[in-house]
Structure formats: structure tokens, C-alpha cells
Amino acid sequence: MSATIVKAGLGRLDDLEPLWEALRQHHHAVMPSLGPLREPADSWGRRRAHYEKELADPRAYLLLAELDGRVVGYAMVLGGSPSQTWAIESTATLETIVLLPEARGRGVGSQLVERVKEEARADGVTHLGLGVVAGNEDAIRFYRRHGFEPAFVEMIARP
Secondary structure (H helix, E strand, O other), rough: OOOOOEEEOOHHHHHHHHHHHHHHHHHHHOOOOOOOOOOHHHHHHHHHHHHHHHHHOOOOEEEEEEEEEEEEEEEEEEOOOOOOOOOOOOEEEEEEEOOOHHHHHHHHHHHHHHHHHHHHHOOOEEEEEOOOOOOOHHHHHHHHHHEEEEEEEOOOOOO
């Protein structure tokens, strides 16, 4: 089943709350060693404020995936910075992509990624990055199928 992918702005942020909650729970399931989760309202409040701030940048955008008029997924893309090491000038970051559990395995995630890539190419972006929780093997396989490959490894420790 094909989803409708629409570009959205600040007025649609509240549509993201149940999806963010699904992602929050999923992150904990794949990486419980990072400790307890924030309460849902606190987590969403922080994420919503982050999105409000990021969407003030004209390079940032939000894509919603809708099935039967219901938002079942989204992708948040942020403008990036040129590399100081490599000759890479125009970058973007697929900062968040999430689907409701019932929308997974139906091609909606692939539609979102392909639309992100289309938007990036139209904006002159040459390199698109993303981060993924290390224990999220399903997501890593998904991103690899869409042409992403590891470039950096972020590590964490408790001091």
C-alpha cells in the first residue's frame, strides 16, 4: 500500500507526538543499557521544542507519511555543515525517521527515505547522513538497503 508523503510545518508538530512515543519506546527496547527513559510528556516536550527550533532554519523540513488520512510516519531533515576534512560542501541530516509499528513492513519507510533523497537532490545536497541506535539491527539493515553506510561511530561512557 502506498502512503501519501506531504511536506509539513510547525502547524503539524502535534501530529508527531504518538510517533515520537513509539520511537522512544523502541529506542529503549533496542538499547536498555542507556538507562531509564524520560516520562512521555517530558520527552515529547523536549523533542517538540527541538523541532520548533530546527524548523526555523529554512534548510530543515518535515515530511509526513499518511495512510487513509492518518499520520503513520515522519522524517525530519536538517541542513548540515560542510566537512572540515573532506571536500564535501552540501550536506543534510535525516535527523529522525519513525513509523508506527503497524505501518512497518509496508514500504512506507522506503517511501519516506526516497522522498528525503529527492528533496535533498533538489536542494543540491551531495551527502545525506543519519544516526542510528547501535542495537537497532533492523534499522541498520534498512538504511544499508537504501545506500547508507557507516562513516562514524559515536561511543558513550559514564565518567
